[in-house]
Amino acid sequence: MTQVSSDRLKTALLLIAVAGLLCGLSVYFAGHAALAQVAWFVAVLPVLLALVIEIARSLRRGEVGLDIVAALSMSAALAFGEALAAAVVAVMYSGGTFLESFAEGRARREMHDLLSRVPRTATRHVRNALEEVPLADIQPGDRLLIRQGDVVPVDGTIASDVAYVETSALTGESLPARLLRGAEAMSGSTNAGEPFDLSATHLAEESTYAGIVRLVEEAQRSKAPMARLADRWSLGFLAVTVAIAFTAWWFTGDPIRAVAVLVVATPCPLILAVPVALVAGLSRAAQFGVLIKGAGPLETMARVRTLILDKTGTITDGRPKIVSIESCEGMSGDQVLLYAAALDQASKHPVAQAVVAAAKTQRLTLPVPSDVVEIPGEGVVGRVDGRNVIVGSYDFVMRRIGHPAKPRNELDAGSILVAISVDGELAGYLVMADPLREGARAMFTNLRRGGMTRIILATGDRAAVAERVTQGLGLDRIYAELTPDKKLQLVLDERTSAPVMMVGDGVNDAPALAAANVGVAMGARGAAASAEAADAILLIDRIDRLGIGIDIAKKSRRIAIESVIAGIGLSVAGMIAAAFGYLTPVQGALLQEVIDVAVILNALRALRIAVADPAMPEGT
Template sequence: MPPVLHDARPRWLNQDVAIAILAATAIAAHLALRFLARWPGEWHGFDWATWPLLVALAFGAVPLLIGLARDVFRLKFGSDLLAGFSIVTAILLKEYLAGVLVVLMLSGGQALESYAVRKASSALGALARRMPTVVHRRREGQLEELAIEQACVGDLLVVFPHETCPVDGVVVEGRSEMNEAYLTGEPYLLAKVVGSAVLSGAVNGAGALTIRAEKRAVDSRYAKIMNVMRESEQHRPQLRRLGDQLGAFYTPVALAIAIAAWALSGEAVRFLAVLVVATPCPLLIAIPVAIIGSVSLAARRGIVIKDPAILEKLDGCRTAIFDKTGTLTYGEPQVTEILPAGDRTSDALLRAVASLERYSRHPLSGAILRAAEAANVELIDPAEVSERPGEGLRGIVDGKTVQVTSRKKLAAQSPELAEQVPRSSGGLECVILVDSQYAGALRFRDEPRSEGRSFIQHLKPQHAFTRMLIVSGDREEEVRYLADKVGISDVYASQSPEQKLALVRAETARAPTIFMGDGINDAPALTAATVGVAFGQTSDVTAEAAGAVIMDNELSRVDELFHIGARMRSIALQSAVGGMIVSVAAMLAAAAGYLPPVAGALLQELIDVVAVLNALRASWPPAALTDYKRTQARQT
């Protein structure tokens, strides 16, 4: 079955919101009928004022109780179990108003939690709505429209100007530019000519393109993004993990007071009164509010929180694991050497390579184009271009076949030609062949971030990190060059994604870890770490695997993320523990008979309001959100 790329259901419409609205409406109707209605309150024993409450309990309390019973059956005992006891007791004692008030508090807290989960994935929801539903297939000179699911591999599809590309394919006719920022994070337009690969989800420019579909819509890159989104939305983050920990102590205390009150007084209503005032709404509501506020504060600082649960975990991380490129470096290699072979000049070699690289999405293409611009080299339009996996970049420039490849691929293709490439002392390089003959090489360096060393030195004293590692797929000489610059001694180079994953799992088994990276090959490691942080407007897979995304590639933002997490935990504890202390005092009053159930429920609502108002402070920006720059200034 093909993935569903559009979802027309309102995102706010869910069971918790519906139950909360039903409970609030029932309470309002009950009060109106009891105090404002002019007709008699009872008719042949029928209490009009009670019936809205019964409807709310039937259609609101029952689904909540079924959910709680399901959790108990699975041996999941959360802080909301106490609310379930309150609802059942209220029904048995016919204290319907108190029962509906508890339903309102419980469903309201769960609705806030659901909102936080949806907030984390709203960007991917917007991405889903961009996908076209129809394609324009060219067959026997005629255009026909059909559903995107009906497009087959090999079909010729026309992408009109400013349309979204429906499937992955190759250009067979036309010239244009495409914006692939939604997919690759690269903010510039990529030129597309005959032979260029195109990605589903990319936005076409001003020219029409005819492409040959190489994948069906269900197998395309965009569909894979949607599958990842669906799986992530089905995964429920444990937003109340902190609340459940506190509830493990609070719930037995509340039950003990309620049972003692019943046993000593002989009045079951006191049992209900204690449970109602004990309903842990500071845990059910205040903690999700603090989390939502912190997610909002982080967003204003250029940090997208994908998994709100990481805000609780950050303060406990003790091992920092860094990818190299784009994390500790700028991710923008610069050409440092041009090594032409034979009588070919540097400008001639650069012209041939840059003319092809205009049509490539390879990470080194930008560096080559910048070098050509700096050298005032005039580029040539290639006759054709291809860039297939494992083959490198090929094309015809000025009537000659030009190939851009790597030393390793050349050695596998032609060991004799590989021997002509000068030995490298480190850094990145690409090898150029012209008409299947060695023509020269280009070498690059990706310099460390200026703040890298001071940031590494800041982690141990200010955030209690005990271990720092660099894990990279690059060659060891290049990785050690960076490690020496930033002050990290534990280096793991030439690591495949599988090796990165194994290493992160091993380190996480020893101590909580934070992994920072930006490439698709970092996605498994980001998922395996205690906290995964991705840098930049990165790839779709990487962003989905990470718990947080630092949008502007600044290491100082990571320090802000640490402080946002610590501040969220502090404010949540203030709200929850403070509310629990007041609730315990109210429980003792209820146990002594001074608080009937409805009055206790109203007092609990007042406690909730105070706890929530305090929790809202998490969204207010403090005077200072980081101490990294002060530390950096002292070191300077």
């Protein structure tokens, strides 16, 4: 049965149960008691049949759940003429399953728009023309046009003089790579510069991106299904229920007392309170930009003790930023930035765009450049306010102004140097790097306090870069230069000792996200493959949202458990009263309704979970 068919069935069962209960009540109060019994009986049968089928499937999987108690109470009530009690139980049971289905369906709908990155077609050169073809039609040797912003569809070699590709989604390298003619380009990387030609060397199904997708599928198959919180209480509660019902029948000889016990024992506090609290938690998390794909991942998120994070685009921004400005004599730092940004307005290079963004953040008014010439992979030459300006790599600028390269202090790992000259004289430098995300340090501190026992960095970037970026964070381990399969193996190894959460944003993170107990993707700018493989997505481009999501998950689970304990305690008290003959089956069903309302109201507190969010005003 497909997921859509299952959702429709659960909705239909709830509607049938509610309609039958209301129809029977209206007929009963109209003076037709026998007809009311028929209406209730007919309403219960479809729910009971679906429940029996689900129990049989669970038993074949070796699982014993609370569904057995619900089936026993409905069957016993119908067998001994207590159809109204059975109808009430049917409404409560079908309502609980509908709530779980509703939560998962909402998460699937909100995921739809996030999965558009995967290339499905490519632009191919054919007899001095261009044609759009499906990926399956691409053959080794085909010449493809990769436009700016396009995802490279298959593995190949650069067939143009130079190309700039963003590979952070695959390798974790935060800065664009400059590839010359004949260099290899991996599928899944993104064109960060001018359009270039690619000569295909592999079929789409044999390329890097397809291999990662296969790893994702294998990881998902190896991932154990998440058990519902309610099912963990099922065996003990089932044993207590059967014991009390059998004892009441044995000592009194009255089967109605056993029916009353079963009706009161119907685990509606478990069936309803848990999904209500967790669905409320999902809604609360979504308010802070944390989309969690269902109640199961939310509950598991609350139990995670090991956190594994990617670097680029996860704990770092994934885009180069200016970390310092060095100016030469006669030139201020703002002037250096202004000249560099003014000229870089004419370039589409990611570093140039980062310089322009920094100038706009400083609210500098940028003049329009003229006579601009861009040398791919080197720099930009032009005029700004009538002055000759050169912006580019240190060696490029020094050669252009005819000065020998002066010795430079060694840069930190992962940093790049942009030089600027004005009218033939060196004006200064911009030092750029991919810095740690805002809020990351505070989040790690709070996670430690909240019980996270192990925090690990797993990146495809170089070890020196990873160590520099994470200095002072107090990580337990740093694993660098990892390929997707090695990240996957790391998650599998850590999963043997504790529940694991993996956080990443790139295509290379997708297999590890799929294998983790809970995978979390950076969805604002992350790859579709990682969003598809993950159990939760940070829709807002802030890593501190991860801490908020974990906090909401823990509080939602605690509220669910509180509701379950209170509900079970009241149900057991009602079962004992029914066993001594103080409650009839209908009275037991009404008492169970009161208990249900109480636990649901308590579970709804998850909608108002308080979290500390520096980006939102207090009281939100």
